[in-house]
Amino acid sequence: MSKLYSLLNIGKIVAGAGCIEQIKDIVEDFEAKNVVVITDQGVWQTGLIDKPKKILEAAGVNVHIINDTPPEPALEQVNAIFNAAKNFECQMIIGIGGGSSMDTAKLVSLLLTNDVTLYDLVKGKTKFKRRGVPTLMIPTTAGTGSEATPNAIVLVPEEELKVGIVSEKMVCDCVILDPEMTVGLPKHITANTGMDALCHAIECYISKKANPFSDTFALKAINLISRSIRTAYNDGKNLQAREDMLLGATFGGISIATSSTTAVHALSYPLGGKYHIPHGLSNAILLPDVMKFNLDVCEEKFKDIAVAMELDLTGCTTKQAAEKMIENLYSMIEDMNVKCDLREKGINEDVLDDLIDAAAKVTRLLDNNPKVVTKEDMRAIYKKLL
Numbered sequence: 001m002s003k004l005y006s007l008l009n010i011g012k013i014v015a016g017a018g019c020i021e022q023i024k025d026i027v028e029d030f031e032a033k034n035v036v037v038i039t040d041q042g043v044w045q046t047g048l049i050d051k052p053k054k055i056l057e058a059a060g061v062n063v064h065i066i067n068d069t070p071p072e073p074a075l076e077q078v079n080a081i082f083n084a085a086k087n088f089e090c091q092m093i094i095g096i097g098g099g100s101s102m103d104t105a106k107l108v109s110l111l112l113t114n115d116v117t118l119y120d121l122v123k124g125k126t127k128f129k130r131r132g133v134p135t136l137m138i139p140t141t142a143g144t145g146s147e148a149t150p151n152a153i154v155l156v157p158e159e160e161l162k163v164g165i166v167s168e169k170m171v172c173d174c175v176i177l178d179p180e181m182t183v184g185l186p187k188h189i190t191a192n193t194g195m196d197a198l199c200h201a202i203e204c205y206i207s208k209k210a211n212p213f214s215d216t217f218a219l220k221a222i223n224l225i226s227r228s229i230r231t232a233y234n235d236g237k238n239l240q241a242r243e244d245m246l247l248g249a250t251f252g253g254i255s256i257a258t259s260s261t262t263a264v265h266a267l268s269y270p271l272g273g274k275y276h277i278p279h280g281l282s283n284a285i286l287l288p289d290v291m292k293f294n295l296d297v298c299e300e301k302f303k304d305i306a307v308a309m310e311l312d313l314t315g316c317t318t319k320q321a322a323e324k325m326i327e328n329l330y331s332m333i334e335d336m337n338v339k340c341d342l343r344e345k346g347i348n349e350d351v352l353d354d355l356i357d358a359a360a361k362v363t364r365l366l367d368n369n370p371k372v373v374t375k376e377d378m379r380a381i382y383k384k385l386l
């Protein structure tokens with residue numbers, strides 16, 4: 001049988017500067033009178049929640065705010081937020097923030113309608129059977145693309161590993177992409193989360209699960225992100241660059257929804273799970289070296305990516321174009337000062353075996369890498385980062 005592929009997409013996306021105003025119409029469409037907003041302290045303190053809250057309250061909607069989502073939450077922390085949300089009998093869950101808040105919001109929506117535990121879900125013992133309470137996601141980082149994916153990532157502390165819960169039921173009902181919600185994003189978070197989005201697009205394009213849906217969204221995401229990531233970093237108030245980044249991140253998420261990330265994310269999970277390096281940062285530092293490792297089996301695809309990046313490829317062979325693409329990845333992280341001293345985080349030669357064993361367990365993603373990644377390959381890649 002020829003390869004089959006599918007895409008389950010978001011119900012409605014509104015985009016453009018100022019579109020947060022449409023939150024009233026969206027919530028009214030769902031006839032929601034009680035909504036729970038899930039966000040985190042960082043976003044809360046920026047005051048970004050004030051405007052949507054006021055708009056909804058003026059329309060007679062009761063808005064309950066849960067603003068203590070921890071960064072990259074652990075299973076028990078998501079459970080605590082679920083328990084808090086249960087008290088409000090809401091008809092809609094609104095996630096406002098980065099991947100941490102949106103993943104939590106997606107899980108809470110489903111836990112409210114399914115009689116399952118998070119523990120059984122991460123162990124693969126059960127699945128979500130019913131759709132959740134309707135969801136609206138409003139990303140404030142341009143990064144994870146969680147607003148478009150059927151995934152939510154939780155930390156399982158006893159295993160020191162982050163686990164992805166995947167369910168088609170998790171794809172959101174509505175998304176608001178308002179670049180004004182991201183203008184205050186600090187420089188280093190703009191860089192890290194933007195590079196995460198670029199990883200999603202590049203990995204989905206070279207993944208064994210790549211297909212015409214993911215190719216279309218991934219190449220457009222690569223185009224938007226590579227043209228605007230440096231501007232968003234250097235001039236955070238540039239709304240066009242912020243809009244490009246938000247769209248790019250969502251398109252990256254749509255690519256994940258139909259393809260899959262690969263070795264970058266697999267090697268990144270233990271860096272987050274055990275050493276608490278932020279998701280975007282660990283992916284960003286791994287991306288160029290993992291692509292260098294993949295080069296010999298990806299020349300054609302890397303050339304396509306170089307074209308999408310609008311690099312000057314005059315006179316280049318396919319291989320030279322592919323190499324230029326990798327050089328551009330190195331220069332992107334250098335230009336935005338993306339670095340992480342792994343030794344300072346406690347990572348040295350003595351712990352490499354543990355890191356490699358943990359990464360090797362992420363077969364859900366490793367199996368989609370275009371080239372087999374042996375434990376020795378992983379060692380070489382991690383060692384380069386030390």
Ligand SMILES: NC(=O)c1ccc[n+]([C@@H]2O[C@H](COP(=O)([O-])OP(=O)(O)OC[C@H]3O[C@@H](n4cnc5c(N)ncnc54)[C@H](O)[C@@H]3O)[C@@H](O)[C@H]2O)c1
Nearest residue numbers: 042043072098099100140141144146149151153184185279
């Ligand atoms: N569901 C998915 O498909 C998917 C994909 C990739 C990653 N993830 C997960 O998402 C999480 C990471 O999400 P993230 O990278 O977006 O970071 P995040 O949500 O942890 O946010 C990072 C920091 O940025 C702050 N912040 C967010 N928006 C801001 C704004 N506009 N202004 C000022 N500060 C702001 C937050 O308060 C926080 O301190 C990880 O748990 C990761 O595993 C999920």
Ligand SMILES: [Zn+2]
Nearest residue numbers: 144196279283
């Ligand atoms: Zn990611």
